[in-house]
Amino acid sequence: MKRYCAKKSFISTFVTALSVWLGGAVLCMGSGNDSALQKHFNKVFPEATQMSFLLPKKNSPRSVRTLEVRKGKDLLGYGVEVEVVSRSGPFLVMVAVLPDETVSDVQIPKYPHKRGRAVLKRSFLAQFRGVSYGTPLILGKQMDGVSGATSSASAVTEGIRLALLLVHQCVGASAEMEK
Structure with a gap:
């Protein structure tokens, strides 16, 4: 009887922990x-x-959502939400891209981890404004890193690179459709 109760308690604890973890992943x-x-x-x-x-295209990552933003018939730009993963875990990066394929704004809406929070600094995110598709984004060379958040800073940089690539593909696809 003791063994049955201990097993039931373990399963109950495991299910609770799993649901808390999954709930945190959904929140993130x-x-x-x-x-x-x-x-x-x-x-x-x-x-x-x-x-x-x-x-999304068939070969696009599932963790990306792209918005096309218009004012009437005029294209204002694109909004791309990318899930990136650092050593601390996954988080979202939102990138606003203008029609000329330059970054207008970068935001991290929720950063659920304790380590790597320095990527939330405005000075770090602001350096990506004006970066365009085709510009090499190398952390430590073209882009300044953040002390204590190297993994998260690399993940943000990779997310922005992916967002610019997806917008470039969208611009190319819409140009082909207009021909």
Whole structure:
């Protein structure tokens, strides 16, 4: 009887721990709340009248969502939400990209980890503004790192590189469709 109770207690503890961990992962991933993503990019593009999600290509990572932002028929830019993973764990990076494929804004909406929080500094994120597709983004050379957050800073840089690549593919695809 004791063995049965101990086994039941272990299973109960395991299930509780798993659900807490999964709940934390869902919180970190934004829990699929599209309106929060749209609300964020509405702050970056206040004159926007229309935002629509672009369908991911077959070979696109599942952890990326892309918005096309318009004012009437005029394209204002793109909003890309990328999940990146550092040594501390996963977190989201939101990148606003102008139609000329330059970064307009970079935000980290939630950083759920204790280590690597220095990537939230405005000075670190601001250095990515104006960076365009094709510019090499090498941490420590073109981009300044952050002391104590090397892994997270590398993850942010990689996320921005991916966002610019996806926007470049979107711009190329829309140019082909207009021909």
